[in-house]
Amino acid sequence: MILRLSLILLATTSLSIAGPLEPLPLWPEGVPGEADVKLPEEKVELKGEHKIEIMSNVSTPTLTMYPTENGNGASVVVCPGGAYNILAYSHEGKEVCEWLNSIGVSAALLKYRVPRRDGLEKHHAPLQDAQRAISMMRSNAKEWKLDPKRVGILGFSAGGHLAAMGLTSDGKRTYPVDKKLDEVSCIPDFAILVYPAYLKNPKDENALSPEVTVTDKTPPTFLVVAHGDRKFVEGSALFYLAMRRHERDAELHIFNKGGHGFGLQNTDELISEWSSLAGDWLNAMGFLKK
Numbered sequence: 001m002i003l004r005l006s007l008i009l010l011a012t013t014s015l016s017i018a019g020p021l022e023p024l025p026l027w028p029e030g031v032p033g034e035a036d037v038k039l040p041e042e043k044v045e046l047k048g049e050h051k052i053e054i055m056s057n058v059s060t061p062t063l064t065m066y067p068t069e070n071g072n073g074a075s076v077v078v079c080p081g082g083a084y085n086i087l088a089y090s091h092e093g094k095e096v097c098e099w100l101n102s103i104g105v106s107a108a109l110l111k112y113r114v115p116r117r118d119g120l121e122k123h124h125a126p127l128q129d130a131q132r133a134i135s136m137m138r139s140n141a142k143e144w145k146l147d148p149k150r151v152g153i154l155g156f157s158a159g160g161h162l163a164a165m166g167l168t169s170d171g172k173r174t175y176p177v178d179k180k181l182d183e184v185s186c187i188p189d190f191a192i193l194v195y196p197a198y199l200k201n202p203k204d205e206n207a208l209s210p211e212v213t214v215t216d217k218t219p220p221t222f223l224v225v226a227h228g229d230r231k232f233v234e235g236s237a238l239f240y241l242a243m244r245r246h247e248r249d250a251e252l253h254i255f256n257k258g259g260h261g262f263g264l265q266n267t268d269e270l271i272s273e274w275s276s277l278a279g280d281w282l283n284a285m286g287f288l289k290k
Helices: 002-013 090-102 124-139 158-168 233-245 270-284
Strands: 043-047 052-056 062-066 075-079 086-088 106-111 151-156 190-194 221-226 250-255
Touching (some): 062 090, 075 090, 075 124, 090 106, 090 151, 106 124, 124 151, 151 158, 158 190, 221 233, 233 250, 250 270
Parallel strands (some): 190 221
Antiparallel strands (some): 052 086, 062 106
C-alpha cells in the first residue's frame, strides 16, 4: 500500500504529462512486402457499453509517443489486442499509455498492421512492426530522453502474443534493415503480458506455441490473466513455467474472475487491480528508478 501511494504521489507532484505527440510512421522508406496489399480505408468505430475505440484496416503502421517530463527514463511500447483482425485502440492502448505516464514511464502506442495478411502467419506483419518500434525507441533514446536499457513492451490478447514473440525472438528481422533505425537490438528489456492469446500450442496442450521460445536469456516478464479466461489462461501458466524452468525473472497473477478483454479497468472484478500490481513489479525490478 505504501509503495502504491508513493507511485500516486509521484504522478501528481513531479510529472508533467503532455499527452500524445503526432504519430510517427514506422516505415518512412515503405512498408515491407505491402506494395500489392489492397485494403479498404482505415476505419475507427466506437463499440460496446464502454465506447471502446476499434480500429480496422491498418496498412500504414505508426508509433505515437506519450512522453513524460521529469520521467524516470523507462519506456514501454503498448500493443493493443484484437485477434490480429482489429485493434482495441482505447482501453488497451490510449488509456494504458496514460497510466504508464502516471508512474513516470514514457509510453509509445503501436498501431500495427491488421487484419491478418493472406498467405502469411497471423503475426508476420505485426511482428515486423513491433521490432521496428523497439528499434525506434532505442535509436532515438537520447533525443527522447529514454534509457535504451529500459525499453519494455506491454500487450493485451493478440498484442500480448505479439509482445511475447518480440520478447523471446532471437532478434533476427524479416525485413530490410535500415542503418539509421535497426542497428540497435529489437528485443525488449522486459514485458507485461495481459491475458495474452495464442501462447498455448494447439497441437500440444503442455507446450507453448512454437513461435514463442523461452530461453535462459528471455527478459523479465509480468503476466496477468483470469482463471475464467478458458481459452487463454493455460498459455500464461505455460509461459510462466517455461520462465521458471529457465531460471528467468517472472511474476504471474491468475485471478479467479475477470474474463477476457477488459483492458485497463473495464471490469468490476478484482483483476482490475492488475495495473497496480504491474507498477509494483516494475518498481521492484528496478525499472522505475532514475
